[in-house]
Amino acid sequence: MLRYRHKKTKQEIVFKKFTGQCEVYALVRKIVNIHLPKIYQASFDGEKSLVVEEYINGISVADVLSEGAYSESAAANIMNQLFEVLAVLHSENIVHRDIKPENIMISSDGVVKLIDFSAARIFSRYKSNDTKALGTIGFAAPEQYGIDQSDARTDIYALGILLNILLTGQHPLTYLYPGRYRKIIEKCIETIPDNRYASVFELKKQFNKIKPAA
CATH class of the missing domain: 1.10.510.10 (Transferase(Phosphotransferase) domain 1)
Known part of the structure; x- marks a missing residue:
């Protein structure tokens, strides 16, 4: 897991890379709720998944x-x-x-x-x-x-x-x-x-x- 600050927006985000699919993250990405972190990306390349989400301060x-x-x-x-x-x-x-x-x-x-x-x-x-x-x-x-x-x-x-x-x-x-x-x-x-x-x-x-x- 990597933490990163966007150069333009200054917003902190988290990168997660793991083996397997990310179908749950893809579904959570569609849910707008104050009690969930925002999911900006959830992609699967056939072997590993990449998830980019909001960093909770x-x-x-x-x-x-x-x-x-x-x-x-x-x-x-x-x-x-x-x-x-x-x-x-x-x-x-x-x-x-x-x-x-x-x-x-x-x-x-x-x-x-x-x-x-x-x-x-x-x-x-x-x-x-x-x-x-x-x-x-x-x-x-x-x-x-x-x-x-x-x-x-x-x-x-x-x-x-x-x-x-x-x-x-x-x-x-x-x-x-x-x-x-x-x-x-x-x-x-x-x-x-x-x-x-x-x-x-x-x-x-x-x-x-x-x-x-x-």
Whole structure:
């Protein structure tokens, strides 16, 4: 990955080159959303892909967590912005598959940006399971290891892990948040996808029934 400043516009951009196709990036390029980086180019030469995208000037959630856990209200702000962008992505059948603190940026104006679609895939009802086990251990849902097909509920699993880490600084397998969001976290991280929330809309509805503490 290379970072570059355009000579004329002075805008900072990022070049990514990787083996394989970039169909997800090509689809994300068509989506205009404040919570996504702008994709300027997504091309495939038959062997490798080149992606040129906006550089996000800000700080990652991982960097913020290095200073301590979030308050409930601050965590709720992050989560609600993620609900918005994931609803858009899922409507286009895009499953991110790598939601984690390192892939969530907070821009200089306070907007949450979901980055890095290298593990993302396009859901197809004609497939029975994922062909590649991609994602990050600790955040990846069981179905990402080839036993089933990833779908929106795969990202919901990661959101549950993320919420617990935002609130405690720890993975739920190490320490499960004891407060009011506990049941939501537990439902998100159910091993069987059918036992999780069916969509981010359903998750958001239940999540926002709880008034976060300051």
